[in-house]
Amino acid sequence: MNKWDPNNFNSFEAFWAINVFEIEHYVGLLSIAIYLGLSMDLYRKQMKKGVNKRIAYILTCFAFLWLIWVPYTIVDAIYYNFDFPVSEFYFFYILLTALTYAIGFIGFRLSKQITTKRKVEKTSEMQELVKVFTIKMEEEKYYLDSNLSLKSFSEKLGIHPNKTSMVINNLMGYSFRDFVNSYRIEEFKSLANTDNVKSKTILGMALDAGFNSKASFNRAFNKFCKISPAEYLQKISNK
Numbered sequence: 177m178n179k180w181d182p183n184n185f186n187s188f189e190a191f192w193a194i195n196v197f198e199i200e201h202y203v204g205l206l207s208i209a210i211y212l213g214l215s216m217d218l219y220r221k222q223m224k225k226g227v228n229k230r231i232a233y234i235l236t237c238f239a240f241l242w243l244i245w246v247p248y249t250i251v252d253a254i255y256y257n258f259d260f261p262v263s264e265f266y267f268f269y270i271l272l273t274a275l276t277y278a279i280g281f282i283g284f285r286l287s288k289q290i291t292t293k294r295k296v297e298k299t300s301e302m303q304e305l306v307k308v309f310t311i312k313m314e315e316e317k318y319y320l321d322s323n324l325s326l327k328s329f330s331e332k333l334g335i336h337p338n339k340t341s342m343v344i345n346n347l348m349g350y351s352f353r354d355f356v357n358s359y360r361i362e363e364f365k366s367l368a369n370t371d372n373v374k375s376k377t378i379l380g381m382a383l384d385a386g387f388n389s390k391a392s393f394n395r396a397f398n399k400f401c402k403i404s405p406a407e408y409l410q411k412i413s414n415k
Contacts, residue, residue, distance in 0.1 A: 322388035
């Protein structure tokens with residue numbers, strides 16, 4: 177815009193300065209008042225749950241800044257007919273923006289803490305499922321099915337796949353694939369330690385253990401055992 181002189185305004189600038197700029201101030205004050213009221217009310221309701229007290233401090237600063245802004249705007253409207261330049265309000269805009277981001281940042285941190293707390297609360301409930309998964313996998317040997325998937329495994333146990341995935345990921349520390357492959361690796365080792373191991377190939381034992389390809393077997397074996405299948409067989413043959 178031109179210098180803050182109404183005589184230098186073109187028609188659009190004049191309309192903006194006379195109408196929109198005035199409305200902007202009133203709407204801004206009203207929206208911040210509503211935001212503060214709702215935020216304070218929500219904070220009071222959550223106090224018993226141990227909400228971070230820093231939010232209260234920031235909201236107090238918000239309210240204090242708003243209380244300064246109101247008379248400042250009223251003086252501008254009544255005595256100066258909104259002739260204060262926009263730059264005179266930069267101080268408020270910058271502080272309000274900083275406070276808003278501060279509340280958002282603290283809220284984000286709190287949401288992560290709440291999520292972690294909920295996971296801990298679920299641990300005792302889900303711990304039983306860890307036992308179920310382990311017992312069923314060992315007794316039923318579901319891992320021998322090369323087509324076993326998260327969905328089919330969950331269906332066998334009558335559990336929703338999302339819950340199965342959550343327990344395996346968060347409580348057992350595995351992806352579903354690694355969880356199944358850990359049993360297949362142990363099955364391969366068991367087969368490799370039998371008397372008739374010389375009559376079988378590495379791939380043959382891998383397929384018998386539930387793997388569906390040589391590549392997936394080699395990848396899983398190296399991940400869990402840190403050596404190749406051939407090196408493992410050589411190692412046990414020297415014992």
